Amino acid sequence: MSDSELVLCLLPSILALFLFFILIKRKQKRFNLPPGDMGWPFLGETIGYLKPYSATSIGDFMEQHISRYGKIYKSNLFGEPTIVSADAGLNRFILQNEGRLFECSYPRSIGGILGKWSMLVLVGDMHRHMRIISLNFLSHARLRTHLLREVENHTLLVLKAWKENSVFSAQDEAKKFTFNLMAKHIMSLDPGVPETEQLKKEYITFMKGVVSPPLNLPGTAYRKALQSRSTILKFINRKMDERVEKMKEGIEDLEEDNDLLGWVLKHSNLSTEQILDLILSLLFAGHETSSVSIALAIYFLPGCPRAIQQLREEHTEIARAKKQAGETDLNWDDYKKMEFTQCVISETLRLGNVVRFLHRKALKDVRYKGYDIPCGWKVLPVIAAVHLDPLLFDHPQHFNPWRWQEMKQQSSDQSSTSSSNYNYGNNNSFMPFGGGPRLCAGSELAKLEMAVFIHHLVLNYHWELAEKDQAFAFPFVDFPKGLPITVRHLNSCI
Numbered sequence: 001m002s003d004s005e006l007v008l009c010l011l012p013s014i015l016a017l018f019l020f021f022i023l024i025k026r027k028q029k030r031f032n033l034p035p036g037d038m039g040w041p042f043l044g045e046t047i048g049y050l051k052p053y054s055a056t057s058i059g060d061f062m063e064q065h066i067s068r069y070g071k072i073y074k075s076n077l078f079g080e081p082t083i084v085s086a087d088a089g090l091n092r093f094i095l096q097n098e099g100r101l102f103e104c105s106y107p108r109s110i111g112g113i114l115g116k117w118s119m120l121v122l123v124g125d126m127h128r129h130m131r132i133i134s135l136n137f138l139s140h141a142r143l144r145t146h147l148l149r150e151v152e153n154h155t156l157l158v159l160k161a162w163k164e165n166s167v168f169s170a171q172d173e174a175k176k177f178t179f180n181l182m183a184k185h186i187m188s189l190d191p192g193v194p195e196t197e198q199l200k201k202e203y204i205t206f207m208k209g210v211v212s213p214p215l216n217l218p219g220t221a222y223r224k225a226l227q228s229r230s231t232i233l234k235f236i237n238r239k240m241d242e243r244v245e246k247m248k249e250g251i252e253d254l255e256e257d258n259d260l261l262g263w264v265l266k267h268s269n270l271s272t273e274q275i276l277d278l279i280l281s282l283l284f285a286g287h288e289t290s291s292v293s294i295a296l297a298i299y300f301l302p303g304c305p306r307a308i309q310q311l312r313e314e315h316t317e318i319a320r321a322k323k324q325a326g327e328t329d330l331n332w333d334d335y336k337k338m339e340f341t342q343c344v345i346s347e348t349l350r351l352g353n354v355v356r357f358l359h360r361k362a363l364k365d366v367r368y369k370g371y372d373i374p375c376g377w378k379v380l381p382v383i384a385a386v387h388l389d390p391l392l393f394d395h396p397q398h399f400n401p402w403r404w405q406e407m408k409q410q411s412s413d414q415s416s417t418s419s420s421n422y423n424y425g426n427n428n429s430f431m432p433f434g435g436g437p438r439l440c441a442g443s444e445l446a447k448l449e450m451a452v453f454i455h456h457l458v459l460n461y462h463w464e465l466a467e468k469d470q471a472f473a474f475p476f477v478d479f480p481k482g483l484p485i486t487v488r489h490l491n492s493c494i
């Protein structure tokens, strides 16, 4: 074929491509997009956005972009045109319109590693179905009757092993606690036995890959995590086969019938592949976030001795009343008395921002505050930026649990003088667990874990940081040195 014939053949495709780009440009021009910078082709501004920074700040990238463009700006992140929102109202609007105007849209690599049936990536009816199963498993009734006891047992198991005069990683201890709890609750695995320890080891490799760049090349953390994923799935599959065998033989085990694996096998019609992904993703969702939150509380509290003092008073009073009543284990009424502890938990989550931003995409062209969000664009509600906004939270970088008491007071004063439903105070800007139809299914369990851990921690130990360490957002929150601490037993030993 001659050159001129080749050009003639390709001409229609070149023209079509040209027209396509003109149409896209025209469409973009029709939109009143927020200001911003699309950065480099393909890479956009992703590298700057993901650069690690102190977890108690919003980082240089966000700070500069907000001061240049405002709280809503456009960018190109994770290979896609994106609207970034540090605006409390828009964030709420996005999360509450899940499935109508916006939809959950995590990068493909997350689905690759957590599985295509993972709750984090599912949308529509299948998401609703999995969510109902998870909510059932984490229900309020189960928290009261079953989980509170487990949470306390696992807390004590970890805390009792702490030794004076030795330096250890508070972050690893918190991980041990939340992993053991989830492994028990999901598959009735006992802490310390070889199979649980083996699973934990695989899980650590798996986690490193979930939070690393998705490069499936020999030697990368992502490739190793994919290998660990298949080892973990084989493990869960084996447990499943054992259970099915037991069920066939009519062997009853109260504990196993009560765990997630037993429940899904008996009451759901999920396929094996779906059960495996559900279990893996719940282990992930329930273990990593809670352990970081506990490590953050251990990190923030020594900087605020007055808060430790007030916590000790609250928990000593609970312990004293229990002793008088001849009780030992914590019950739901004790938990409800932990009011100041709840303020400490809220403040830890506000300042530490375990989950910093969420991934969504627009299902339709959406207009908000005069700006357009085009259909198909990615949308990132940055919840951390709202929690650290000085217009919403006074001195946002300051760990101040009492702000929650003040806000509660303001809110109740307002509701007694006003007939409107408006939620005064800043509570409706506070979204550490997301919001709308995808609100964290484990938020109540997470708060219970933190409260019970804090209860036994402040009653039994004085602790200090053994070495300077700091929480960093990578953007997942982590302590580079593992948060090394030393402890001293208090008189009221466990």
Ligand code: HEM
Pocket (backbone or CB within 6 Å): 104, 119, 120, 131, 134, 138, 282, 283, 285, 286, 287, 289, 290, 293, 354, 355, 358, 359, 432, 433, 434, 435, 437, 438, 439, 440, 441, 442, 443, 445, 446
């Ligand atoms: C302090 C600890 C925790 C934090 C900060 C946290 C935060 C979040 C956030 C922000 C979301 C929403 C994700 C999105 O909308 O894209 C979420 C979802 C979820 N979380 Fe948590 N979480 C925590 C603990 C837990 C625990 C202990 C569990 C229990 C297993 C859990 C299970 C889940 C599940 C199943 C979802 C998916 C909900 C859905 O898509 O319907 N989380 N979490």
